[in-house]
Amino acid sequence: MSAKLTSLQGNKACALGAVAAGCRFFAGYPITPSSEIAENLSRELPLVDGVFIQMEDEIASMAAVLGASLGGVKSMTATSGPGFSLKQENLGYAALAEVPCVIANVMRGGPSTGMPTRPSQGDIMQSRWGTHGDHPIIVLAPASVEEVYRQTIRAFNLSEAFRVPVVVLYDEAIGHLVDTVDLPAPGTFEVIDRKWADGPVEGFEPYRAGEDGVPPMPRPGDGYRTHTTGLTHKESGFPTQVPAEVTRVTRRLLDKIEQHRDVIEQFEQVECEDADILVVAIGIAARASERAVRAARERGIKAGLLRPITLWPFPEEELRRLAAGARHVLVPEMNAGQLILEVQRLCPDSARVSGLNRYDGESTHPGEVLAKIEELNHE
Amino acid sequence: MSETAATVGRKHKFEIRDYLRLDMFPHFLCPGCGHGIALRALLWAIFELDIEKDQLAVVSGIGCSGRLSAYIDANTFHTTHGRPLAYATGLKLARPDLHVIVITGDGDCLAIGGNHLIHACRRNLDLTCIMLNNEVYGMTGGQVSPTTSQGRFTTTTPNGNREPGFDACALAMGAGASFVGREVTLQTTALKNLVREGIAHKGFSFVEVISDCTEIYGRKNELGSSPEMVLSQKRSVLPKFDGTTVDKPFRAGDWTTGVLTREERPEYYSAWREHCQRVLEKKGGRSS
Numbered sequence: 001m002s003a004k005l006t007s008l009q010g011n012k013a014c015a016l017g018a019v020a021a022g023c024r025f026f027a028g029y030p031i032t033p034s035s036e037i038a039e040n041l042s043r044e045l046p047l048v049d050g051v052f053i054q055m056e057d058e059i060a061s062m063a064a065v066l067g068a069s070l071g072g073v074k075s076m077t078a079t080s081g082p083g084f085s086l087k088q089e090n091l092g093y094a095a096l097a098e099v100p101c102v103i104a105n106v107m108r109g110g111p112s113t114g115m116p117t118r119p120s121q122g123d124i125m126q127s128r129w130g131t132h133g134d135h136p137i138i139v140l141a142p143a144s145v146e147e148v149y150r151q152t153i154r155a156f157n158l159s160e161a162f163r164v165p166v167v168v169l170y171d172e173a174i175g176h177l178v179d180t181v182d183l184p185a186p187g188t189f190e191v192i193d194r195k196w197a198d199g200p201v202e203g204f205e206p207y208r209a210g211e212d213g214v215p216p217m218p219r220p221g222d223g224y225r226t227h228t229t230g231l232t233h234k235e236s237g238f239p240t241q242v243p244a245e246v247t248r249v250t251r252r253l254l255d256k257i258e259q260h261r262d263v264i265e266q267f268e269q270v271e272c273e274d275a276d277i278l279v280v281a282i283g284i285a286a287r288a289s290e291r292a293v294r295a296a297r298e299r300g301i302k303a304g305l306l307r308p309i310t311l312w313p314f315p316e317e318e319l320r321r322l323a324a325g326a327r328h329v330l331v332p333e334m335n336a337g338q339l340i341l342e343v344q345r346l347c348p349d350s351a352r353v354s355g356l357n358r359y360d361g362e363s364t365h366p367g368e369v370l371a372k373i374e375e376l377n378h379e
Numbered sequence: 380m381s382e383t384a385a386t387v388g389r390k391h392k393f394e395i396r397d398y399l400r401l402d403m404f405p406h407f408l409c410p411g412c413g414h415g416i417a418l419r420a421l422l423w424a425i426f427e428l429d430i431e432k433d434q435l436a437v438v439s440g441i442g443c444s445g446r447l448s449a450y451i452d453a454n455t456f457h458t459t460h461g462r463p464l465a466y467a468t469g470l471k472l473a474r475p476d477l478h479v480i481v482i483t484g485d486g487d488c489l490a491i492g493g494n495h496l497i498h499a500c501r502r503n504l505d506l507t508c509i510m511l512n513n514e515v516y517g518m519t520g521g522q523v524s525p526t527t528s529q530g531r532f533t534t535t536t537p538n539g540n541r542e543p544g545f546d547a548c549a550l551a552m553g554a555g556a557s558f559v560g561r562e563v564t565l566q567t568t569a570l571k572n573l574v575r576e577g578i579a580h581k582g583f584s585f586v587e588v589i590s591d592c593t594e595i596y597g598r599k600n601e602l603g604s605s606p607e608m609v610l611s612q613k614r615s616v617l618p619k620f621d622g623t624t625v626d627k628p629f630r631a632g633d634w635t636t637g638v639l640t641r642e643e644r645p646e647y648y649s650a651w652r653e654h655c656q657r658v659l660e661k662k663g664g665r666s667s
Contacts, residue, residue: 025473046655047662051472056498060465063458063495067438067469070456071477075469093459220454220470220477223433227400227449229457238403238449 005182010145010175011078014104014168015040016183017152018076022191023102024050025075027064029057029083032116033172034106037078058086066090066099070228072196072219074156078104080172081123082113084130091165092131093230096253098163098207098215100194102155105167106175107283109361118361119172121283121334125341127167128312134250136257138264139167139312141282145179150189151309157192158264162214162256169311171334173284173363197224205235207249213256257313266309267318271297275304277376278326278351280319280343282311285332285364292369301377314342323347328376332356332364352376398422398432400452407446409517411597411605413564413590417511418447420567420588421480424575436477438467440492443517443592444484444510461492464499467506475648480578481508486516489525489545496585500554503582504647509574510547510585513592521595526630532599544630551585552640558584559640563612564591566636576638582646589634 008016015037018026026045028038038054045052051068055061061077068075079087084105094101109115110122123130127139138158142151148170155166195216197204206226209215215235218224231239232246240246257264270290272278277296281289286307296303306322308315323329323343329351331340340355347353356372358364399422408414425435432453439448441460448455454477458466463481471479488496488510499506515533516522523533526544533540551559558580562570570588577584591597591608602608616636 025469027469046658049655051651053468053472055465055468056494059462060468060495060498063462063465064469064472066458067456067466067471068473069469070466071470071473073473075473089459090462220436220474221433225432225453225455227455227457229449230459231457 005180007178008145008149008181009036010148010170010177010179011036011106012040013145013149013181014078014152015044017149018102018156019044019048020149020186021153021156022074022193023076023156024048025065025068025073026050026077027053027055027061027068027075028077028079029055029061031058031080031083033108033175034078034080034104036175037104037106058083059089062087062090062103065101066094069099069101070220074100074160076102076104078106080106080108080116081110081120084123084126088131092133092135094165095131095135095137096230096232097228098253099165100159100163101165102152102159103165103167104152105169107169107171109359115361117172119284119334119363120359120361121171121285121338122359123169124282124311124333124335124338127169134254136164136253137167137312138162138164138257138310139169141169141309141311143170143174143283143286143307145174145177146181146183147309148174149181149183153189153191157190160192160194161263162260163194163217164256171283171363197222206237207233208235209252213252213259261313264310264313265315267315268307268309270294270305270307272304272306272322274302275322275326276302277304277328277330277373278322279303279305279330279332279369279373280308280339281305281332281364282308282339285334288364288366289332289369291366292373295366295370296373299374301373303373314346316346319343319346320348323351326351328379329353330356330369330372330376332369332372334364335359393423393426395419395422398425398452399450403450406450408443409594411591411593411608412443413513413588413592413609414443414447414511416564416567417509417570417588417590418450420570420574421482421509422451423571424578427571427575428578430478434477436470436474436479437482438463438470438479439482440484440487441518442484442487443513444482444487447482461487461490462495463487464492464495464506464508468499468502468504471504471506472648472651475505478578479506481506483508483510485510485512485514485526485547486524489547489550493525496551497554499583500551500556500585502647503555503557503644505581505583507574507578507584507586509577509588511588511590512547513590513596514544515592515596517592517595521599528630531596533596546630547587548585548639556585556640557582557642557644558638560585560638561587561589561634561636563589563616563634563636565609565612569636573638580641582644
């Protein structure tokens, strides 16, 4: 059952989705093209007993988000490329210390200050590998305004369930798009809260996980009096450099994601099952690709679209399965070639993988994807 | 604080072991380091203020000062370099019921974390920031810091430091901190009293502790043995603050100690809640 049909901007949808998911703390810093997320939350959070704070910089915003989350409150920040670069320091802390948090990154042209008001998909790899060291992270890539709303809720749920930072990654085109949306009514969607430690205080180890690999979190004030650190730590929470211990705790951190791929992975398929030409794309490039695929089908070309909604971890098995039956794999993206690296890694030799790249500050157009599909079809 | 089941029967004399994670000992500080004295003063003040350990959150950054949180039997957070004030800001806003204390160092607080310090001073959220100033980056092996005295030798000033050092208290006062104080580790009771006043102050309090790094900094500058270094603090202290504010941001040869400024200003979180109340009333008024 839906609440009502309404028109909504992508960034506003992100803000409203956050509140619906239970976000009660936002710390941010103004940056185009994501500022509407902060602006909307500065209006919404006072109404729900939450806290909004504009910090002195991007780094402080991320740090404040983690401080609030460590206190037990669902928290988020929002940014774009230059700010996302600065978030990486504390994003790594969130990954290692297992602090739930959500970061919306509205992609603009880069590198550096780049093109603040133009769309891009240049942060596909940074969203996975931006912070140093081996680390777990989940990245969700919505392609419509309604999906921004739903995936922001899902971002909080995954973050809480697995104590992992979750990035909601979309391009400026989606962020500033106004779509007609059909939002789920409150109470009709799942809202997950983190597992709190509630056992005996004596002998409690904050990073001792059960079979699901996710340790229950001690809430300050509940008597556990634990230590949280960005140093590599063992189950007790205190630092270790013992090789066997480091291997064990790092393995669990990474396995938290691998172990739960069935819940974390999400993708959409359009005409994929008999696809001869498989298109793989995210965000606004995927919307253009969907239109191109449907147009190609009308022309009798067996094209299909695999759209990862969960970008990282990448839907490896599904891509392998679909690519096995395809003659060509096409990766349209708004950068010089990032998503294609992952696709090439996973595709069997039989499928030729080609890219369709633009990095001129324009969105991928359906016409250029269709033209490329037709070109590949003739090969 | 009222007497609860946890406080009934507690010892009425400060016993530092009650506040330490003893299984973390021996600690990692060098012989002669002043940080242990500062830690003791903090825990002593916590005891005197009757703050429950469960309600105490200690947030630290990176460096020698940053490691202290691990020894405190409380909710402790060893965060990233320079950022403890920003973490503490989020924590306090999410959990105003907690006593949030930041332990930081001269490099952590004034160099990489300088931006967070001045804005924490400006906001006046109810945090206590204890900055341990030993004039050097100790953890990384003794490099020059923003408070290193001019002429001093460090591993990155092999010919002597040519830069002026910050006066951290003047900086905090200039940025609007509502409570600023300084003390030396030689004066352990005065230090405890200052920290206690800082914690009790409603709003942002900044306490600079002049601490000695004997092993890395003192040795290189031939400042003498550990007792000699601590006693030398006596010569540099101007214990009676005469009420004139520091007019230069740079570190003077002498240190004024004690409470350097104290004023009542609206506390950030209380002001935020009042703001929210007004917003809700306005909304309610409009819809009815």
